[in-house]
Amino acid sequence: KAGVTQTPRYLIKTRGQQVTLSCSPISGHRSVSWYQQTPGQGLQFLFEYFSETQRNKGNFPGRFSGRQFSNSRSEMNVSTLELGDSALYLCASSSARSSYNEQFFGPGTRLTVL
Amino acid sequence: AQTVTQSQPEMSVQEAETVTLSCTYDTSESNYYLFWYKQPPSRQMILVIRQEAYKQQNATENRFSVNFQKAAKSFSLKISDSQLGDTAMYFCAFTPGGSRLTFGEGTQLTVNP
Numbered sequence: 001k002a003g004v005t006q007t008p009r010y011l012i013k014t015r016g017q018q019v020t021l022s023c024s025p026i027s028g029h030r031s032v033s034w035y036q037q038t039p040g041q042g043l044q045f046l047f048e049y050f051s052e053t054q055r056n057k058g059n060f061p062g063r064f065s066g067r068q069f070s071n072s073r074s075e076m077n078v079s080t081l082e083l084g085d086s087a088l089y090l091c092a093s094s095s096a097r098s099s100y101n102e103q104f105f106g107p108g109t110r111l112t113v114l
Numbered sequence: 115a116q117t118v119t120q121s122q123p124e125m126s127v128q129e130a131e132t133v134t135l136s137c138t139y140d141t142s143e144s145n146y147y148l149f150w151y152k153q154p155p156s157r158q159m160i161l162v163i164r165q166e167a168y169k170q171q172n173a174t175e176n177r178f179s180v181n182f183q184k185a186a187k188s189f190s191l192k193i194s195d196s197q198l199g200d201t202a203m204y205f206c207a208f209t210p211g212g213s214r215l216t217f218g219e220g221t222q223l224t225v226n227p
Contacts, residue, residue: 031213033213033214033215035215042217042218042219042220043205043215043217043220044217045214045215045216048212048213048214050213055212055213056212056213056214058214088157090159092159092213094213096213101209101212101213102161102164103159103161103213103215104161105151105158105159105160106158107156107157107158108157108158
């Protein structure tokens with residue numbers, strides 16, 4: 001099976017712009033979670049989507065949003081970018097069939113905000 | 115709210131030796147799951163080992179083993195016969211169930227030849 005893929009791998013934007021990141025989960029996985037990784041804050045949970053519905057949400061402002069499509073692919077959007085949004089954004093998928101859900105991570109999208 | 119703490123920002127070990135990475139956590143949940151993830155320079159997060167809190171036996175995966183002390187809320191990772199490819203950032207992670215993981219700050223492990 002192919003692993004989790006994320007596009008693009010690298011992105012440079014300027015303050016005030018918006019950005020959309022994409023994540024394709026492992027085939028058959030219905031849950032997609034997003035994490036932000038920064039040197040200062042570490043790894044923080046953004047949100048989880050399952051069957052096109054947001055199931056869980058972290059403590060991020062409303063500028064961060066996401067969605068999931070019927071094929072389980074997910075996108076996250078950040079509007080009105082700030083310098084502090086520069087980070088590695090990781091996507092993880094799981095089958096969500098067991099009481100714990102092993103997360104399989106993608107390679108990440110490195111976002112730089114200038 | 116759950117918290118995960120890794121008190122060792124950096125560690126180093128000689129090739130073929132053994133090293134232990136520390137992790138403590140705080141939760142009021144009675145059942146939960148603990149993980150160690152490895153993030154090499156490629157940034158790809160890789161699951162190293164997992165432990166279910168209701169299992170008293172410590173998990174083992176080849177050269178990797180854990181020391182799970184539920185009462186002390188401690189979950190350390192032991193790497194035996196360290197290899198150069200073990201050089202990476204290691205994250206301890208917690209979940210009470212479901213997909214949401216809470217991560218520790220990470221420990222940068224360097225294996226020296």
